[in-house]
Amino acid sequence: FSPCEKCRLRTPVARFAQDGQNKTVAREGVAGLEGPHRLGMAAAQVAFYFKEESVSRRVKRLLVSPRTNQPLKTTTLLMNFTIKLTGIVFGVFTGFFCPLFADDPGHGDGKKSLESRLQELEQKLKDIGADDRGVKGDGIKLSGYVDTSYIVNLSDRSNSGPVAGSSLRNTGRTFDYQYDSFNLHAVKLVIEKDKDDGKFPAGFRADVMYGDDANFLNGNLVGAGLFNDSSVYIEQAYVNLGAPVGNGIDIKIGKMVTLMSYEVLESPANWQFSRSEAYRLGPFTQTGAQAGYKWNDFLASTVAVINGMDAAALTGGAGGGSNLNTDFSFVGRLDATGPKTSWGDFSAFAAGLYGNDDFTAPTSNDGAMHHWNIGGTWSKPFEIKPMTLGIDYFYRQDHVQTVGGAVNPASLDASAITGYGKWDWNSWLTTSGRFGYSVYHNAQATPAGAATGLGPLVVPAAGFNHSSSDYYNFTLTQAFNIWKDTLIRLEWRHDWTDTPDVGFGAASATAASRDDIRQEQDTIAVNVVYSF
Numbered sequence: 186f187s188p189c190e191k192c193r194l195r196t197p198v199a200r201f202a203q204d205g206q207n208k209t210v211a212r213e214g215v216a217g218l219e220g221p222h223r224l225g226m227a228a229a230q231v232a233f234y235f236k237e238e239s240v241s242r243r244v245k246r247l248l249v250s251p252r253t254n255q256p257l258k259t260t261t262l263l264m265n266f267t268i269k270l271t272g273i274v275f276g277v278f279t280g281f282f283c284p285l286f287a288d289d290p291g292h293g294d295g296k297k298s299l300e301s302r303l304q305e306l307e308q309k310l311k312d313i314g315a316d317d318r319g320v321k322g323d324g325i326k327l328s329g330y331v332d333t334s335y336i337v338n339l340s341d342r343s344n345s346g347p348v349a350g351s352s353l354r355n356t357g358r359t360f361d362y363q364y365d366s367f368n369l370h371a372v373k374l375v376i377e378k379d380k381d382d383g384k385f386p387a388g389f390r391a392d393v394m395y396g397d398d399a400n401f402l403n404g405n406l407v408g409a410g411l412f413n414d415s416s417v418y419i420e421q422a423y424v425n426l427g428a429p430v431g432n433g434i435d436i437k438i439g440k441m442v443t444l445m446s447y448e449v450l451e452s453p454a455n456w457q458f459s460r461s462e463a464y465r466l467g468p469f470t471q472t473g474a475q476a477g478y479k480w481n482d483f484l485a486s487t488v489a490v491i492n493g494m495d496a497a498a499l500t501g502g503a504g505g506g507s508n509l510n511t512d513f514s515f516v517g518r519l520d521a522t523g524p525k526t527s528w529g530d531f532s533a534f535a536a537g538l539y540g541n542d543d544f545t546a547p548t549s550n551d552g553a554m555h556h557w558n559i560g561g562t563w564s565k566p567f568e569i570k571p572m573t574l575g576i577d578y579f580y581r582q583d584h585v586q587t588v589g590g591a592v593n594p595a596s597l598d599a600s601a602i603t604g605y606g607k608w609d610w611n612s613w614l615t616t617s618g619r620f621g622y623s624v625y626h627n628a629q630a631t632p633a634g635a636a637t638g639l640g641p642l643v644v645p646a647a648g649f650n651h652s653s654s655d656y657y658n659f660t661l662t663q664a665f666n667i668w669k670d671t672l673i674r675l676e677w678r679h680d681w682t683d684t685p686d687v688g689f690g691a692a693s694a695t696a697a698s699r700d701d702i703r704q705e706q707d708t709i710a711v712n713v714v715y716s717f
Contacts, residue, residue: 357641386427447577514540533561575605
């Protein structure tokens with residue numbers, strides 16, 4: 186009896202069926218058998234115990250002669266016939282299905298064969314550019330986010346509406362400048378392809394933004410252009426190349442986000458909804474060529490040659506435009522990541538920019554611009570896992586000259602320091618705080634309002650007689666991650682200054698209406714962001 190023609194091996198069930206008295210067959214075990222023969226041996230063991238323990242003992246106790254105390258003859262014959270028939274049925278069943286359960290001619294490990302097949306399938310999916318979010322084409326990925334909010338200015342209002350001298354926008358803010366309205370900040374789309382694994386890898390990335398943030402970045406902040414959520418802005422568009430030198434040089438050519446600043450342009454990546462004054466001081470994007478190199482697991486550096494500041498002027502707390510002269514600017518950044526210790530995880534950066542952009546005389550190359558930025562993050566300090574701390578310092582000096590060589594009174598000398606704290610209560614609830622202080626030297630000396638001034642505060646048209654102005658702000662943010670891929674932030678921000686004659690309020694205040702310029706500003710915002 187040979188039920189398996191593929192391997193020519195008699196199954197244990199078949200042997201047991203031919204020799205019902207052979208009790209050792211069922212005890213041979215399955216260690217030496219593979220593939221489908223394990224099923225046959227298991228069946229033999231079941232049949233053995235079925236005969237010797239389950240049926241025999243129970244039936245013999247019930248069907249015995251009361252005089253001889255011996256099993257009835259008919260009972261014994263019936264039991265033997267039943268057991269042999271059961272063994273034959275199991276043997277035939279195993280032999281018939283044996284080739285169907287076989288994984289390969291060698292009867293190897295079926296689990297291992299299945300894993301290898303899954304790996305081959307995964308590799309084929311990667312080859313056609315598929316991942317857990319679906320097929321993306323030839324390695325091309327699509328992502329982005331939708332950023333919306335509602336903002337209330339608690340200071341710039343009365344029972345009958347905005348107070349006299351209303352600024353019509355939040356003073357000294359970056360992207361959260363519209364209040365008493367629902368705001369579509371950004372519909373952002375990112376199309377990218379990571380560098381491949383070749384010797385000379387290549388890829389690309391393009392970020393396109395639509396909405397109020399795009400309007401802000403385009404510099405449309407005066408008059409009717411202030412309230413325009415249909416602007417389109419190209420945040421990034423660059424070709425990404427790799428050079429096989431050392432650990433590999435990462436090269437980007439085109440338009441990119443700036444190497445400066447602790448906070449970033451992408452709203453959901455920041456702890457707070459509003460941006461800090463240190464972020465507002467720096468450039469937002471840069472156009473040129475940059476090269477990055479990772480020296481080891483702890484140190485990386487990046488250098489860039491760019492046209493100039495894409496955010497060429499601080500237009501009342503904003504920036505827009507492109508390079509304003511014919512000379513290049515230079516940017517460098519150094520990133521350091523410390524080893525994990527019981528004191529926590531540390532990371533820090535230092536960045537600098539030098540150029541000669543002259544935003545008051547576009548035909549002049551005589552200006553000098555210096556930006557310096559350092560910051561760091563301390564995660565899990567003293568093994569307090571829910572806590573993260575951060576610090577950021579930004580210094581900016583714009584030495585603007587007129588065509589005749591005299592120093593323009595609009596020259597800017599400003600610095601800002603910001604401290605951060607964040608506490609993760611659980612996977613869906615986070616509380617964060619931020620405190621910022623900035624000082625502007627000579628920034629407010631020119632008799633100009635917020636529409637043309639370099640500082641964040643409103644200056645009366647009659648002039649400003651102080652050599653510097655101070656600006657403080659505190660932000661408290663509660664973030665919720667309840668819905669999948671959705672970030673909800675409830676934020677309160679308080680801004681204030683102790684410098685006389687300047688503050689928050691009307692952009693066109695006159696000497697007679699200085700009382701309309703307040704020393705404080707409070708806003709509450711609800712921000713909802715969906716990322717995909």
